[in-house]
Amino acid sequence: MTEKIATRDAYGKALAELGRTNPDIVVLDADLSKSTKTAVFGAEFPGRFFNMGIAEANMIGTAAGLAAAGKIPFASTFAVFATGRAFDQVRNSVCYPQLNVKIAATHAGLTVGEDGASHQSVEDIALMRALPGMTVIVPADGVETRLAVQAAAAYKGPVYLRLGRPKVPVIFGDDYRFEIGKAALLQEGKDVTIVACGYMVGEALAAAETLAGEGVEARVLNMSTIKPIDTEALVKAARETGALVTAEEHNIIGGLGGAVAEVLAEECPVPIYRVGIRDTFGESGSPGDLLKKYGLTAADIVEAAKKAMAKK
Amino acid sequence: MELAAETKAMLEDKAKRIRRHIVSMLAEAGSGHPGGSLSIADIVTALYFQVMKVDPARPDWEERDRFVLSKGHACPVLYAALAERGIFPVEELKTLRKINSRLQGHPDMKKTPGVEMSTGSLGQGLAAANGMALAGKLDKKDYRVYVVLGDGEINEGMIWEAAMAAAHYGLDNLTAFLDFNGLQIDGSIREVMNSEPLPEKWAAFGWNVLTIDGHDFGEIIAAVEKAKETKGRPTMIVANTVKGKGVSFMENQVGWHGNAPSKEQAEQALAELA
Ligand SMILES: Cc1ncc(C[n+]2csc(CCOP(=O)(O)OP(=O)(O)O)c2C)c(N)n1
Ligand SMILES: [Mg+2]
Numbered sequence: 001m002t003e004k005i006a007t008r009d010a011y012g013k014a015l016a017e018l019g020r021t022n023p024d025i026v027v028l029d030a031d032l033s034k035s036t037k038t039a040v041f042g043a044e045f046p047g048r049f050f051n052m053g054i055a056e057a058n059m060i061g062t063a064a065g066l067a068a069a070g071k072i073p074f075a076s077t078f079a080v081f082a083t084g085r086a087f088d089q090v091r092n093s094v095c096y097p098q099l100n101v102k103i104a105a106t107h108a109g110l111t112v113g114e115d116g117a118s119h120q121s122v123e124d125i126a127l128m129r130a131l132p133g134m135t136v137i138v139p140a141d142g143v144e145t146r147l148a149v150q151a152a153a154a155y156k157g158p159v160y161l162r163l164g165r166p167k168v169p170v171i172f173g174d175d176y177r178f179e180i181g182k183a184a185l186l187q188e189g190k191d192v193t194i195v196a197c198g199y200m201v202g203e204a205l206a207a208a209e210t211l212a213g214e215g216v217e218a219r220v221l222n223m224s225t226i227k228p229i230d231t232e233a234l235v236k237a238a239r240e241t242g243a244l245v246t247a248e249e250h251n252i253i254g255g256l257g258g259a260v261a262e263v264l265a266e267e268c269p270v271p272i273y274r275v276g277i278r279d280t281f282g283e284s285g286s287p288g289d290l291l292k293k294y295g296l297t298a299a300d301i302v303e304a305a306k307k308a309m310a311k312k
Numbered sequence: 313m314e315l316a317a318e319t320k321a322m323l324e325d326k327a328k329r330i331r332r333h334i335v336s337m338l339a340e341a342g343s344g345h346p347g348g349s350l351s352i353a354d355i356v357t358a359l360y361f362q363v364m365k366v367d368p369a370r371p372d373w374e375e376r377d378r379f380v381l382s383k384g385h386a387c388p389v390l391y392a393a394l395a396e397r398g399i400f401p402v403e404e405l406k407t408l409r410k411i412n413s414r415l416q417g418h419p420d421m422k423k424t425p426g427v428e429m430s431t432g433s434l435g436q437g438l439a440a441a442n443g444m445a446l447a448g449k450l451d452k453k454d455y456r457v458y459v460v461l462g463d464g465e466i467n468e469g470m471i472w473e474a475a476m477a478a479a480h481y482g483l484d485n486l487t488a489f490l491d492f493n494g495l496q497i498d499g500s501i502r503e504v505m506n507s508e509p510l511p512e513k514w515a516a517f518g519w520n521v522l523t524i525d526g527h528d529f530g531e532i533i534a535a536v537e538k539a540k541e542t543k544g545r546p547t548m549i550v551a552n553t554v555k556g557k558g559v560s561f562m563e564n565q566v567g568w569h570g571n572a573p574s575k576e577q578a579e580q581a582l583a584e585l586a
Contacts (some may be wrong), residue, residue, distance in 0.1 A: 026551075031464060031497045031504055040453030051498055053467035053505025054434050085433065114343045114409040116417035117386065285411030293411060 004167035007198075008106040009164050010142035011213075012037025013148040015074060017105075019045045025153065028063055028075040030056045035165075036076040036106045056081045058199060060089035060103070067099040070152055075101065079108035083128055095131045102152045103128075104161040108138075109249035110277065110294060111166045111199055116284035122277045126254025127226050129162040135180060136227040138162040138248075138256075140201035141171045144224055147178035155180060164197060166287055169202050171222070179230035183230040189219035192305045193237035193244045197223050197256050200247035200275070200296065207301035208245075218305060229259050231267065238268040243308035245273050247301050249291075253278035261276050271311035273304035313534035320360065323529045327357040331558045332585050333392035333405055339407040339578035344417065347555040347568040349389040351493040351526070355551060358532040359458055359501040360393040366396035371425040376540060377455050378444050380429045382437020383462035383491065383572070384418040390427065391415050393569055398424040404569055408442035435468025437461070440489065442478050445486040445546075456540070460489045464496025467505045472517070478546040479518030486546040487539040490514075491526065495566045526551030 019025050019041055026048045031040040033051060042049035052059040056077055063073035075082070082105035083090065094101045105124065112120045128136050137159065138150065139145040145163065152159040171186070178184075186201070187208055196204035201222050208218040219241055221233060237244060244264070246257035255272030264270060277294050291297055314321075331353050338344040356379075360366065364377035365414050381390050388408065395402045400414070407413035411522045418432025429440045441459035461471065462567070478486055490510060496528035498504045507513075511521045520542045524531040530552070556562030559581040562573075573581060 029498075033498050035497075051504050053507075054464050054496065055467045055469060055505065056355040057469060081433065114341065114417045116409070116432070117420070118416075118418040118430065193391070227433070284409045284413060284415075284417040 002169040004169050005147040006140035006165060006167045007139050007142060007163040008037050008165060010145035011104055011106070011149060012040035014045050014146040015041040018149060018153055019048065022153065024067055024072045025037050025069065026050065026071045026073050028052055028059050028073055030059045030077040030081065032077050038076045044267045056085040057089050061093050062088040063091070063101045064093035064097070064099050067101045071150045073101050074104050076104045076106065078119060079124045080103035080119055081148050083121065083124040087127060091131055091278045095133050098133050098157055100156055100163065102159045104149070104163060106163040107165045107197065109164065110183060110282045110290040110296065111164055111249065111287040113165070113287045114284050115288065117281040120282040122251045123254065123284065124162060125226055125248070125250050125256065126258065127260065129254065133158060134227065135160070135225070137180065137225050138175065138197040139221050139224050140198060141168055143170060143172040143176055144178055144222045147176065148224065151180050153179055164199055169174055169198055171201060178224070180269065181225045181228045181230060183218070183233040184222040184224070186222050187218070187220040189217040190241055191217045192309050193219040193221060193258055194247060194301060194305065195221045195223050195234070195237070195244060195256065196247040197226060199249045204301055206298035207305065210298060210302050216305070216309070224257060225265070226259055227255055230262060231263050234260060234263050235268045238264050238270045242312045243271045245275060245301055245304045245308055247275040249296060250276055251279055253279055271308045273308045275300050313537070315480050315530050315533065320529055323357055323361060327354050327363050328585055329396055330389060330392040331359055332582055333395070334388045335559065335573060335578050335581045335585065336406045337388055337392070337408045338572040339575060340406050341408060341572060343572050344385050344388060345385040345570050346562055346573065347495070347565070348386040348462060348491065348559045350559060350562065351550045351553040351555045352386060352489070352491050353557065354527045354529060355391050355460065355489050355532055356393050358529055360397050362533055363536050363555065364458065365455065366397065371399050375453065375455055378428045378441070378457045380437045380441040380444070380457070380459040381419055381431055382441070382459050383434065383465050384431030384437070387572065388421045390419065391424070394426040434462065434465040435470045438471055438474035438478070441486055441488070442474055442481070442483060445483040446481060448485050457486045458489070459486070460491060463490060463492045463494065463501050463507055463510070464504070466490070466507050475514065475517040475519065482544045483546045484543050487536060488548045490548060490550045491553055492550055493553045495555045495564070495569065497569050499566055514550070518545060520545045520547040521550060522547065523550045524552070526553035527557060560584055560586060
């Protein structure tokens with residue numbers, strides 16, 4: 001059986017690990033540290049951990065000040081609040097002055113589950129992607145999360161890390177090398193390309209397996225950096241496979257699907273189908289029930305792949 | 313205030329039924345927030361069964377009093393009160409947090425009859441209540457607006473923007489309760505982000521401030537009556553409460569903020585609430 005670990009759990013551990021070697025790492029949270037897992041860092045480094053209470057705007061503004069004074073702040077809360085509640089602070093206090101703030105937001109997307117629509121971010125990638133100078137990373141598993149946290153700390157400038165609530169299968173081995181801006185080729189294929197991020201990478205691999213059973217060779221790309229996006233890998237996929245499907249736990253507007261469509265419309269137009277949330281808010285339910293109801297399963301990717309191939 | 317014996321008995325019975333629903337629905341859902349639901353069960357009971365003008369047959373009746381649950385995670389108490397008040401079937405409480413249910417994990421005014429405002433992102437309900445109170449004045453209606461805030465929730469800066477605005481516009485048709493249970497998620501309010509002193513802060517913002525025992529029906533109703541008599545200012549009722557009130561093993565336990573009881577724990581809780 002494949003090992004499963006939530007990306008938020010990997011985040012908490014990776015932060016504490018980073019704290020041991022880098023004294024400039026400071027962590028802020030907004031009364032959700034047990035859920036975002038920053039409490040792991042807080043327990044080990046109480047002096048460098050600031051619980052700002054239920055005050056996300058103030059948390060981001062404070063992170064900006066810490067960065068301006070030379071620290072490397074990681075600020076965490078749920079994705080809806082980190083990007084929505086504190087949007088203007090992220091825009092005007094972090095991105096505009098290009099401060100070295102890392103926003104690591106957990107509980108992104110529908111897999112928040114029972115808490116419902118108020119807590120399910122369907123728009124955070126779009127919001128963060130539209131900000132000049134923001135780097136947007138959506139790790140697919142625990143291994144990639146750890147590497148992305150390290151890469152974000154090493155990089156100078158604003159970074160948005162999108163993490164999830166549920167346990168997800170470990171996809172990458174210990175030999176995986178993560179680089180900001182580089183897609184990872186998970187499976188070679190010539191008939192169609194599935195570009196996925198985050199939770200949907202597991203579904204993309206399952207879809208590729210189903211397609212293989214029907215004689216379709218699907219390429220699978222893990223597009224963990226949504227900005228800056230790996231244009232080279234996308235153009236190569238478009239040229240070599242002639243049709244694409246994007247898969248994300250996010251609105252099909254403005255997220256991964258939007259980013260891929262923008263690049264390929266200019267560089268190498270091919271049929272693209274977007275699997276994702278179809279411009280609606282979510283609702284309460286188990287993650288499994290929600291993914292099914294909102295069309296975010298391997299079966300939905302298979303169907304989209306067939307539609308895209310038929311348009312070639 | 314001395315309540316008539318039968319009124320007091322009726323309210324106590326309703327509050328107990330509401331607490332039992334909270335425990336049962338959360339156990340059935342397998343997730344949700346018992347602590348902050350139980351801490352305001354008496355306030356919500358007093359509002360829906362003694363204070364507020366509501367017509368169960370017409371949840372959208374224009375003259376009704378409005379209730380905004382700004383600390384939206386406590387919605388099990390609101391759903392239980394709405395069901396007990398006859399606005400939707402008690403049976404439906406079982407569907408809480410399940411797919412396709414009208415009873416969402418946080419209040420959704422588009423889905424649930426009787427829910428006046430969609431909340432769940434903390435800090436936003438007071439502003440919405442202000443808007444309803446302003447509209448009431450514009451329309452020369454005599455409905456009143458009630459809102460419940462959490463003592464962690466008021467960490468949000470927006471609460472203080474709304475506090476300023478309510479006083480600025482003299483919203484005397486607005487009555488707020490502050491659920492002073494002393495706990496948020498990561499710990500006590502003193503550990504996480506101290507919002508005290510509470511009455512002094514609200515008074516400094518221009519509010520009429522009353523402090524009560526939030527589990528005493530006489531005090532709750534007397535405070536509401538005083539608020540109605542107060543002209544030119546909104547009223548804040550700082551209610552001293554116990555998070556998890558009524559279930560011994562949940563009382564004052566921060567760990568019961570957002571965890572549902574197991575079947576066995578629910579049985580024990582229901583035995584205590586018999
Ligand atoms: C804007 C926002 N930030 C964070 C949360 C997550 N959250 C839900 S409840 C809660 C603690 C609330 O504490 P308090 O207001 O004291 O509620 P109570 O003790 O009455 O349950 C937090 C941080 C949220 N719902 N909204
Ligand atoms: Mg509280």
